[in-house]
Amino acid sequence: MMSVDEEQDPTAPVHGLQKALAVAAVVIAVPVTLWGVQLGPAPMFVVTCLATAVPLPALRSPRHFVGTCLAVGLSLLGWGVLGVMFGMVVFWPSALVLLLAAHADPRRRPVAAKAVGGIGAAITTAALVGYAAFAWHFHIGPALAEPHTFRAVTAPGLYRGVGAAEEHLKPFGATHVFGTESDEGSYLDVRFTEQLSAPGREKLRTEISRLPGITKVTLCPVPTCG
Secondary structure (H helix, E strand, O other): OOOOOOOOOOOOOOOHHHHHHHHHHHHHHHHHHHHHHHHHOOHHHHHHHHHOOHHHHHHHHHHHHHHHHHHHHHHHHHHHHHHHOOHHHHHHHHHHHHHEEEEEEEEOHHHHHHHHHHHHHHHHHHHHHHHHHHHHHHHHHHOOOOEEEEEEEEOOOOOOOHHHHHEEEEEEEEEEEEEEEOOOOOEEEEEOOOOOOOOHHHHHHHHOOOOOOOOOEEOOOOHHHH
């Protein structure tokens, strides 16, 4: 049973460390939500992200804040299991940080609260670094990279067999030629090395445009063509 000295003053505000962890839980939920609305069921990601912010209105009431953090944190852990097929497990870091926020009051547990706060900070930092690395590797880096593929618009099915085209274009700097088809159209993709000079690239583009059935040749961004 808790002693009088250990009991929390009901009029005392939520400790700053707890507030910081509660805000951190929301912050680390935002990047995965932005990612999820593009690839998965957007409403599920948005609603789950909003759920991580539920403890914030209770910041003026320590008792309600602690209870809300525990309830939302445990709910998010369970929701991650139930919604694993939809990617809801990505909200687990927020769930863990909320659970830690409920126990991060140094006025009640001076030593334990510091340890809990450190763990929460480590989870937050690891999550943000991981998200940044993911964004750089799959989005920012490719978007900034210099394209090394020409994409030519062709008639449907024209270049399913690209052997002749590849043999013709290799002397001009092409390293790999392949045909692609999608709902957006049919294309002939021609890759070349970084060492190919600007005049050489322009000559390769000209040779591609001279192939039968080619209507347009452009540089293809790395996120699209690799």
